Amino acid sequence: MKKTKVIVLADNAKTSPSRLLRYIASLKIPGIIAKETCFGGYIEGEAELVDELAKKIREFERNRIFCRDRGYPIWDKRRCRAFRGGGPREGFHQLEAEQKVLDKIGLALDKIDKYGVMPMDEVLKKEEKLLKKEKPLSVEKFKEIVERALKNV
Known part of the structure; x- marks a missing residue:
């Protein structure tokens, strides 16, 4: 074949x-x-x-x-x-x-x-640490960003 x-x-x-x-x-x-x-x-x-x-x-x-x-x-x-x-x-x-x-x-x-490959439990710990650092974007802030972007189009 x-x-x-x-x-x-x-x-x-x-x-x-x-x-x-x-x-x-x-x-x-x-x-x-x-x-x-x-x-x-x-x-x-x-x-x-x-x-x-x-x-x-x-x-x-x-x-x-x-x-x-x-x-x-x-x-x-x-x-x-x-x-x-x-x-x-x-x-x-x-x-x-x-x-x-x-x-x-x-x-x-x-x-x-x-x-070598990082063990999965270490990967998950690092991910969790990074996620804690990030603050969620509020709906109001997201709406403001979208409106600003649409004005520039």
Whole structure:
């Protein structure tokens, strides 16, 4: 069974899409098709090989390279801009928005690697402490903010 994966590089990755594709090509895995994109690339082939390759790619720059399954094969005429007359494909803007937060996710993963995962009871204690600091906004104050905002529209 064939499978396609999307490989997305975080903005703070040291790897570029072209370097990533050179790395994939250097592995010389038969039956794997790779395509460079502005955000990283696609890999396609037998499901087991693709999953194995995705793990290797992630280890290349662990907390800066992210992979997910793609519903369509590379060069699928329903999705490929070359066949649809250009313009962004469906879902591109969502992928673009997701990519913008990957650098922050990578930094969080770095901290987890360095310090481990905080136990849930500690998380809940910190949350409770933060919530006690926050004062609820009164209805009157909220109404005033909304009215001021509407006057500026």
